[in-house]
Amino acid sequence: MxxxxxxxxxxxxxxxxxxxxxxxxxxxxxxxxxxxxxxxxxxxxxxxxxxxxxxxxxxxxxxxxxxxxxxxxxxxxxxxxxxxxxxxxxxxxxxxxxxxxxxxxxxxxxxxxxxxxxxxxxxxxxxxxxxxxxxxxxxxxVSELVKDYRDLRTAFMRSQLFKSSKMYYVTKCVTNFAILAASLAVIAWSQTYLAVLCSSFLLALFWQQCGWLSHDFLHHQVTENRSLNTYFGGLFWGNFAQGYSVGWWKTKHNVHHAATNECDDKYQPIDPDIDTVPLLAWSKEILATVDDQFFRSIISVQHLLFFPLLFLARFSWLHSSWAHASNFEMPRYMRWAEKASLLGHYGASIGAAFYILPIPQAICWLFLSQLFCGALLSIVFVISHNGMDVYNDPRDFVTAQVTSTRNIEGNFFNDWFTGGLNRQIEHHLFPSLPRHNLAKVAPHVKALCAKHGLHYEELSLGTGVCRVFNRLVEVAYAAKV
Ligand code: HEM
The missing domain is CATH 3.10.120.10 (Cytochrome b5-like heme/steroid binding domain)
Known part of the structure; x- marks a missing residue:
């Protein structure tokens, strides 16, 4: 993103x-x-x-x-x-x-x-x-592919795979707080710039993991109670703990799921996650929609801008979140709930910084944690879809999701770091399937893709990043011509 x-x-x-x-x-x-x-x-x-x-x-x-x-x-x-x-x-x-x-x-x-x-x-x-x-x-x-997919979904439902383990999510909540506690403990113990650096990284990690937790609640993976998911998962873990507006995120994310990497007939992105022109263009077709020479010159160096932009992403998300929370089209109670929880987030982070640290270190701590958090979240978003098919032709739901989505190999670190979103293909095909069951269904999804000749892309974290970078270089070179 x-x-x-x-x-x-x-x-x-x-x-x-x-x-x-x-x-x-x-x-x-x-x-x-x-x-x-x-x-x-x-x-x-x-x-x-x-x-x-x-x-x-x-x-x-x-x-x-x-x-x-x-x-x-x-x-x-x-x-x-x-x-x-x-x-x-x-x-x-x-x-x-x-x-x-x-x-x-x-x-x-x-x-x-x-x-x-x-x-x-x-x-x-x-x-x-x-x-x-x-x-x-x-x-x-209905095509055989879609029929098989629907059968798979029914089989997963019958096997209770859509039911979450509450213990898993309680543990997630507790371990998230442990990361926050570790971050605060570091600066309470030492106020050197090295300690500030380590602590701000841990704080960013806490925010990143809050993001994954909130994501699971908002896809209704955790409980069937949709209000509980919205208020506890969205307003608490999303707005208050992480600093992003639940309404803003859900509106954008739902469209991303329904139209992953999809463009309209003029190659204007429908999926908000690839709507990044004039900074980045994710395909040559999208590039072709850019006439302005100045914007094309930015895109021609997009591979150089890419990593710095990842670090800056959180500033944009914080801004969009507040703008959404101030949106007068929302019911009044929700507007106030969104604003109060966001203000609680700002108050708690700024308050903690200036209470524990001297002013220069406090500013440094706040600033670095924004940068790290942007990078930790956005690297996971980009490897999941960028560099995959960007399309505007008719595709059934399964083909559209699989061709536009990439998995990152499952292992203890990847599963934890990406909040389970390394199984992005399974997540897109079954968005309400709890995170802890994605690995269980992955072999069935792989078999479904193999049977119907659909490429199931699964790479290591490093290769995934390279694939994204290569696509940026490819389009950047095309912009130079
Ligand atoms: C006739 C068409 C539709 C009706 C009657 C309908 C109805 C509803 C209702 C009642 C909800 C509240 C949550 C629930 O009870 O499930 C909802 C939420 C939602 N709908 Fe629809 N819907 C329709 C079409 C669609 C379509 C075509 C899409 C996707 C492309 C869609 C995506 C969503 C999403 C993402 C939510 C939010 C779920 C959540 O996170 O709470 N809906 N819809």
């Missing part, structure tokens, strides 16, 4: 959603193009008789049915239809108050079955009947 500087600005100005006017129908446009290509490659398909058979008039469609083409025309937030299990729903009005936020519009005009299933509790299904407007006409059968 080295992306946040630009993302936050675009989100707060509504820029992200303005892309949807043209963006979300691209999958159907491309599907039409694919059909045309298939027709060209198959001689019988292009005969007039075959073409007549293919063209469907509205009169020939039974009442209560809607075609894929009709659905695809309702592809924007003010006129939004989506398909779930071959049934069509009009979410144009509901989408504005959707409890999960604007992520619903990422699926405008297309099939949302799998993204719907991975994000919702049983309660959400009850809302569907009021939004139902018809059945999909001549619905294509």
């Amino acid at each position: 080295a992306s946040s500087t630009t993302t936050a600005v675009k989100q707060s100005s509504g820029g992200l959603w303005s892309k949807w006017g043209t963006g979300s129908n691209l999958s159907f446009v491309s599907r039409k193009e694919q059909q045309q290509q298939q027709q060209q490659s198959s001689p019988e398909a292009s005969t007039p008789a075959a073409q007549q058979e293919k063209s469907i008039s509205r009169e020939s469609i039974p009442e209560g049915f809607l075609t894929v083409e009709e659905v695809s025309k309702h592809d924007n937030p003010s006129d939004c239809w989506i398909v779930i299990n071959d049934k069509v729903y009009d979410v144009s009005a509901f989408g504005k108050t959707h409890p999960g936020g604007p992520v619903i519009f990422t699926q405008a005009g297309r099939d949302a079955t799998d993204s719907f299933k991975v994000f919702h509790s049983a309660k959400a299904w009850q809302f569907l009947q009021d939004l139902y407007i018809g059945d999909l006409y001549n619905a294509e059968p």
Whole structure:
């Protein structure tokens, strides 16, 4: 998420959603193009008789049915239809108050079955009947890949793999506090600059680990009680302990999950995590959207900017968090809860710094911990997706997630350091699966990918970083031309 500087600005100005006017129908446009290509490659398909058979008039469609083409025309937030299990729903009005936020519009005009299933509790299904407007006409059968994925999900549910170990998460909470205690103990014991350096690194590690814990709560991995997850996981571990706004993070992160590394038809990123132009461009297609010579010159040295930017990322996240908490569109109680918990975070960190340390060391401690935390979090975000496929063609949920996501090898250090997000492919396919069960399902996911010829990328931490860096160099060189 080295992306946040630009993302936050675009989100707060509504820029992200303005892309949807043209963006979300691209999958159907491309599907039409694919059909045309298939027709060209198959001689019988292009005969007039075959073409007549293919063209469907509205009169020939039974009442209560809607075609894929009709659905695809309702592809924007003010006129939004989506398909779930071959049934069509009009979410144009509901989408504005959707409890999960604007992520619903990422699926405008297309099939949302799998993204719907991975994000919702049983309660959400009850809302569907009021939004139902018809059945999909001549619905294509589900692919073998998607069928196998759905079977896998059902099998994991039956094996209780979606149930978390509460002991695991209690231990996580306690060990997180232990890191904070260690950080404070170091500066209470010694106030040299070396001690300040070590302590600020530990504080940054505490914030990073709070981020992973909050992430698990907000994906509802820890408990089925969604309010508890939001208030304890979000407001306590996210806002108060880590300093990031739960509302800001969830809005952005949900879109990232629903449209991982996806762009619209003009290659404007839909996924906020790759929306990093003019600082970084993650593919040559995104680079091609940049006309401004000054911005291209920045991108031409993006590989040199990359590591410094990782260290600065937390400043941008802190800013976006406060901007979100001040957002007047939020219910008043949530705005106050967000602001109070963020102010509690600032107060506790600044108070501790100046209470324990002399002024110069206190400033140093606060500043260094921001830098370290930015780097510790963002290195994990970038290796998970950057340098993988950036696409704007129609892909089923499984293909989209696997081709845009990279795993980092599992071992004790990687599992702990990345908060389990080294099993990013499994996490994206099953976002509410508790962190401690990701390793258990990984062999099944690997087998699924092997069976269907999908590349399952799993690298060491070092190779993952190199892969990301190489992509930056590749695009930077293209920007020089
Ligand atoms: C007809 C369509 C939809 C309905 C009726 C609906 C309904 C709901 C409801 C009731 C919730 C509250 C949490 C729950 O009870 O599960 C929710 C949350 C959410 N929805 Fe939807 N939704 C729809 C479509 C979508 C789509 C297409 C997506 C994704 C692309 C989506 C993503 C989410 C997310 C990410 C949350 C937040 C979950 C959380 O963290 O609490 N929804 N939705």
